[in-house]
Amino acid sequence: MADAVCRVLRDGALEGEHATSLTIYDSVDSPFGPVVFDYIFTHLSSFISSGKSQSRGIVLVAFSRSPSFTSELLRNRGIDIGTSHEWLRVLDCYTDPLGWKERIKDHGAIKTPLTEASDNVSLCKDVRNLNHLFSLILTLGKGLVEDGKNRFAVAIDSLSEMVRYASLSSVACLLSNLRSHAQVSSIFWLLHSDLHDTKAVASFEYMSSMVANVKPLTTENIDNFSLLEQNYKRGHFHASLKRRNGRVRVMREEFFIDNSLIKFTSMVAAGENAVAQSLVPKVQFNLQLSDKERNDRAKVVLPFEHQETGKSVQIYDGRKSGKHESIVVPVEEVKKHEGSGRGEIIYFRDSDDEMPDSDEDPDDDLDI
Amino acid sequence: MASSKVRTSSFSRKVPAAPTSSIPGLKYGPNGTIFLSSGIPDLDKILGGGFHLGSLVMIVEDTEAPHHMLLLRTFMSQGLIHNQPVLYASPSKNPRAFLGTLPATLVSKDDKSLKSDSEQKDLRIAWQYKKYLGENKPPIEERDGKVEYCNDFDLRKPIEKHLIAGNRVECVSLLDHSSLAGIRDSCSKFLSQLPRYDGNITSAGRFAIQSFCAPQCEYYDKEWDMLSFIRSIKSMVRSSNAVAFITFPASLVSPSVSKRWQHLADTLLSVKAIPDEDKELATLLTGYQDMLGLLSIHKVARFNTQVPVILDATTYSMKLQKRRSLVLECLNQAPVDGSSGSSYGTSGGCSSSSNTGGLDF
Numbered sequence: 001m002a003d004a005v006c007r008v009l010r011d012g013a014l015e016g017e018h019a020t021s022l023t024i025y026d027s028v029d030s031p032f033g034p035v036v037f038d039y040i041f042t043h044l045s046s047f048i049s050s051g052k053s054q055s056r057g058i059v060l061v062a063f064s065r066s067p068s069f070t071s072e073l074l075r076n077r078g079i080d081i082g083t084s085h086e087w088l089r090v091l092d093c094y095t096d097p098l099g100w101k102e103r104i105k106d107h108g109a110i111k112t113p114l115t116e117a118s119d120n121v122s123l124c125k126d127v128r129n130l131n132h133l134f135s136l137i138l139t140l141g142k143g144l145v146e147d148g149k150n151r152f153a154v155a156i157d158s159l160s161e162m163v164r165y166a167s168l169s170s171v172a173c174l175l176s177n178l179r180s181h182a183q184v185s186s187i188f189w190l191l192h193s194d195l196h197d198t199k200a201v202a203s204f205e206y207m208s209s210m211v212a213n214v215k216p217l218t219t220e221n222i223d224n225f226s227l228l229e230q231n232y233k234r235g236h237f238h239a240s241l242k243r244r245n246g247r248v249r250v251m252r253e254e255f256f257i258d259n260s261l262i263k264f265t266s267m268v269a270a271g272e273n274a275v276a277q278s279l280v281p282k283v284q285f286n287l288q289l290s291d292k293e294r295n296d297r298a299k300v301v302l303p304f305e306h307q308e309t310g311k312s313v314q315i316y317d318g319r320k321s322g323k324h325e326s327i328v329v330p331v332e333e334v335k336k337h338e339g340s341g342r343g344e345i346i347y348f349r350d351s352d353d354e355m356p357d358s359d360e361d362p363d364d365d366l367d368i
Numbered sequence: 369m370a371s372s373k374v375r376t377s378s379f380s381r382k383v384p385a386a387p388t389s390s391i392p393g394l395k396y397g398p399n400g401t402i403f404l405s406s407g408i409p410d411l412d413k414i415l416g417g418g419f420h421l422g423s424l425v426m427i428v429e430d431t432e433a434p435h436h437m438l439l440l441r442t443f444m445s446q447g448l449i450h451n452q453p454v455l456y457a458s459p460s461k462n463p464r465a466f467l468g469t470l471p472a473t474l475v476s477k478d479d480k481s482l483k484s485d486s487e488q489k490d491l492r493i494a495w496q497y498k499k500y501l502g503e504n505k506p507p508i509e510e511r512d513g514k515v516e517y518c519n520d521f522d523l524r525k526p527i528e529k530h531l532i533a534g535n536r537v538e539c540v541s542l543l544d545h546s547s548l549a550g551i552r553d554s555c556s557k558f559l560s561q562l563p564r565y566d567g568n569i570t571s572a573g574r575f576a577i578q579s580f581c582a583p584q585c586e587y588y589d590k591e592w593d594m595l596s597f598i599r600s601i602k603s604m605v606r607s608s609n610a611v612a613f614i615t616f617p618a619s620l621v622s623p624s625v626s627k628r629w630q631h632l633a634d635t636l637l638s639v640k641a642i643p644d645e646d647k648e649l650a651t652l653l654t655g656y657q658d659m660l661g662l663l664s665i666h667k668v669a670r671f672n673t674q675v676p677v678i679l680d681a682t683t684y685s686m687k688l689q690k691r692r693s694l695v696l697e698c699l700n701q702a703p704v705d706g707s708s709g710s711s712y713g714t715s716g717g718c719s720s721s722s723n724t725g726g727l728d729f
Contacts, residue, residue, distance in 0.1 A: 172583035173543070180460065202619045203583035206431045246433045246660045247644035 001239055001251035002036070002264050005210055006043040008241060012054030012151065012185030019179045022188035023208040025201070030216035030235040032255070034064075035262045037190045041155055042077040044186075048087050048153070049079060055153040055185040057087040057144030059137055062094050063161035067121045089140040090121045093133075097165065099125040128165045130174045141183065151185035154178055159189040159204065160196065168200050175207055213238040217254075233257050237264065393450030394421070394572055395517050399672040404452075404572055404611050405518035407442030410696035412518050414684070415668055416677060419611045419635060421572055422564065423669040424602045426633035427615040429579065433641030435661040435686060436615040437469075438694060440578055442521050443613050445470045447574040448531045449519060455538045455558040455575045457551065459582035463539040466578075467532040474522040474693050522692045542577075546586040548597045555601060559608040573610040580616045591625045598632050634669035639686075653685070654700045660686045663696060 005022060013019045022040070026033030041060070047053040060070060067090045074088075075081050096102060102125055124136055141152040156162065163171050178184050193201050205211050215236040234256040241249045255264045395403040395417055403418035412418045419425055429436045447454045448470070456463055538558060545551050555575065562573045580594070587593055598614070605612040618626040618638075630636055640662040642649065650656045663684045668677040684696040 167589075169583055169586055169588040172588070173586075176459075176582075176584045177461075199620065199622065202431070203588075206583065206617055206620055240432070242432055242641075243644055245644075246435055246641065248432045248641045249644040 001253050002039060002212070002237060002255075003043070004251065005212060005239055005241070006040055006047070008210060009040070009044055009153070009186040009188060010047045010053040010055075012153075018209075019181070019184045020186045020210065021175070021179055021208040022186075022210040022212060023204050024188065024190045024212045024214070025193040026190075026214040027192065027194040030214050030231060032214050032235055032257065032262070033190050033192065035257060035260065036212065036214055036237070036255075037155075037157070037188075038073055039262050040188060042074065042079060044153060044155075045074060045079055045088065046077075049083060053153075053185075054151055055145075056150045057089065057141065057152040059089045059091060059140045059144070059152060059154050061091045061133075061137060061154065061156045063097070063127075063156070064094060064158040066094055067092050085120055087144065088120055089144055091124055091133075091136055091140060092121050093124045093127050093161075095123060096125055097127045097161075127162065130166050130170045134174050134177060137178070138181070138183075145183065147183075151183050153185055154187040156187070156189035158192070160192045163196065163200065168203065172203055172207065175204075179207065209242045211240050391569065391571070393446075393452060393517065394569065401671045402569070402572075402609075404574070405446050405450075406439070407444075407446035407518065407521060408439070408694050408696065409518045409520060410684075410694075411663075414665060414679065414696065415635065418518070419613075420669045420671050421569075421609055421611060422606050423611060423634035423671070424598075424605055424632065425611060425613045425635045425637070425669075426630065427613070428630065428636070428638035429615050429617040430639050430641045430661075431617050431619055433639065433661050435639040435641070435663070437578075438523070438660075438686070439637070439639070439663075440576055440613065440615060441470050441523075442694065443574065444537070444576055445472070445521055445527055446519060448527065448536065449473060452571060453538075453558070453561065453573040454536070455540065455555070455573070456578070457540040457542055457554075457576070458578040459542040459580075459584050461541060461543060463541050464537075467537055467539070468526060470527040470532065471521040471523045472525040472527045474520040520693045523688065523694065524692055542580070542582070542585050548587055548590075548593055552597060552600060556604055559604045559610055562609040564607055564609050569609050571609070573608075574613065575605070575610050576613040578615055580614050581621050582617075583620060591621055594621075595625060595628055595632070598629060602632060602634075630666070633667060636665075636667035638664045638666060640664065655685070655687065655697070658687045660688060662686065662699075 008020055009022060011020075024033055024036055024040070026036070041058075044053065044055075045058060048055055048058055062070065070090055071081055071084070074084065122136065122140060124133060126132060137154060141154070145152050159171070175187070175189075178187055189204075191201070191204055215238060216231045217234055217236060218231070234254060237253045237255050239251045239253075241251070243249055253264045253266055255262050257263075393404065395405075397403050397417045397420075402421040403412075404421055405412055405418045406415070427436045427439055444454055444456065444467075456466070458466060460466070538554075540551065540554050542551065558573065558575060562571065580598075581588060581591075601612055601614075616629065618630070621629065642656075642659055642661055646656075653659075663686050665679060665682050665684075668679070670676060681698050683699055685699055687695050687697055689695045
């Protein structure tokens with residue numbers, strides 16, 4: 001379902017909505033976050049370069065890869081680098097994030113090689129100033145698509161690096177500003193979940209409309225080497241999408257790594273009852289009536305209801321004993337039915353020396 | 369026997385007539401409390417009349433779903449329709465943009481309330497005292513044609529422009545203030561316009577904060593500051609004629625702070641997202657297709673009384689009726705397949721509701 005995630009990023013946001021945003025999590029147990037990031041980045045790039053997406057360009061904020069890596073990656077995946085200056089801009093925060101090389105160069109202490117002079121790549125020398133970073137991203141993006149209705153996408157290579165340089169709330173502020181900017185169509189970022197506390201992880205999840213989690217196959221403490229090895233080649237990919245109707249779509253896939261290429265396969269559904277059970281603590285039986293049931297109920301004839309109308313009513317009382325008289329004389333009828341009935345009187349003698357004359361039916365004495 | 373006169377026996381239940389409020393939008397309740405409507409008729413009914421004036425209402429958000437915005441919207445729209453002053457604070461740079469998404473009232477041909485009343489008239493009792501039944505019917509609430517206490521909102525139609533024009537709604541952005549002192553000042557200024565005296569009330573106000581602990585805010589790390597802010601809001605609201613309505617995503621603050629926060633609330637509600645295309649849930653609940661999400665009621669405010677409210681059900685499903693108005697329904701279990709024999713813990717619900725029914729004297 002990684003392709004579904006790519007499609008949502010491709011389709012972007014509607015007018016007036018916040019940009020769709022994706023968080024990719026991984027951890028040391030299954031460190032394939034960057035691979036998934038590359039997969040999504042290349043897919044989105046191919047959509048953008050072929051004009052199939054809402055965004056006309058993509059700005060990559062690279063904290064943990066050099067720009068040459070990106071061009072290599074695109075070339076390997078078969079995306080035309082030649083036209084990349086039309087739709088790709090890279091903000092290089094990897095080479096010299098705090099401006100140290102600049103300062104050392106000024107002092108003449110070392111001779112640094114020329115940084116890549118490419119028209120795609122801009123260097124950022126102060127990543128601690130997030131306002132400056134925000135304006136840089138916007139200028140790059142607007143340079144790609146020109147002002148107006150056109151939109152661009154933003155990819156942040158590693159948010160973990162960014163959070164290292166700046167406070168959590170300022171990073172969150174930057175992300176929310178990007179999301180609410182009218183020209184940003186979609187934005188996605190990578191995060192290593194075990195480097196941050198739960199509050200940070202939860203706040204980035206809060207700001208994303210999709211969350212993708214890269215998990216290992218098995219999480220137990222494994223002594224079995226072969227199983228451990230499996231974790232280095234395969235894993236689970238969990239994605240949850242927040243849909244526009246307010247519901248959450250959860251998807252699960254397996255993936256395996258083959259020569260730094262990742263392939264997704266669908267998973268055999270394990271079936272989780274936990275969610276359903278936790279949501280339904282005390283559920284009553286349905287006591288409401290549907291329309292059909294209401295109509296049927298209206299047709300039922302209740303006994304004694306039409307007492308004063310004097311009509312005769314057919315009452316079904318369980319015994320198919322022919323026609324009943326009207327209800328005006330209900331009492332005698334009931335008794336008669338009871339008397340002529342199935343009841344029996346069983347007589348137990350008190351003692352054996354009673355005169356054996358009482359075996360006859362005591363009613364015989366009556367003169368009727 | 370003609371029964372035109374009112375039959376009074378020595379055992380007739382004496383229901384003290386509640387004073388009808390002259391101010392639209394306020395309702396007098398038992399024990400000298402006054403209610404404001406939440407904007408959702410079903411919710412008002414569940415809470416026993418609405419939100420208490422002077423109370424603090426907390427909504428625990430679910431990070432996966434925006435249902436708290438629905439509650440916020442109906443709350444604010446109801447206030448605007450009743451001409452009550454509204455203060456709205458949100459962690460966005462332009463909070464005024466949210467006002468465009470407030471819903472307008474539903475104009476419908478068939479009134480929902482009439483339907484329920486006629487159903488009661490159709491109650492057929494199979495006994496011969498039907499002719500005496502007419503006197504014992506409970507008095508039906510008079511529906512003033514002009515202003516209703518709680519309106520049905522059409523969530524697809526935006527509110528009329530004149531209601532949000534000008535400065536009727538005061539908007540504050542939580543991003544403008546690096547510390548909470550600035551926000552507290554604007555709140556106290558707003559609430560000081562609505563002081564509470566023992567005499568008659570002239571007006572009541574509504575005060576809403578959306579996503580109070582959003583990570584964009586600069587005070588996000590200062591959890592104890594946020595708690596003391598909430599506490600001061602609670603005390604300010606208690607001594608004024610207003611209802612404070614705060615939503616916050618509980619998973620974004622540490623668990624102990626979140627618990628303390630929830631305890632500070634007078635009325636505590638929470639919303640929860642439901643998974644999409646979940647076959648398990650579809651077989652478990654009826655009406656799963658129409659459900660937007662779940663609303664749980666954890667705490668209901670009780671002023672001037674020691675008697676708590678025990679609800680029949682605490683979790684309701686939120687649905688859109690005819691895609692327009694929000695209704696809350698009890699969760700109903702779908703018929704369980706007889707052969708399987710297992711049901712998901714339903715016995716508790718049925719027996720407890722019958723118990724509370726028995727206590728109703």
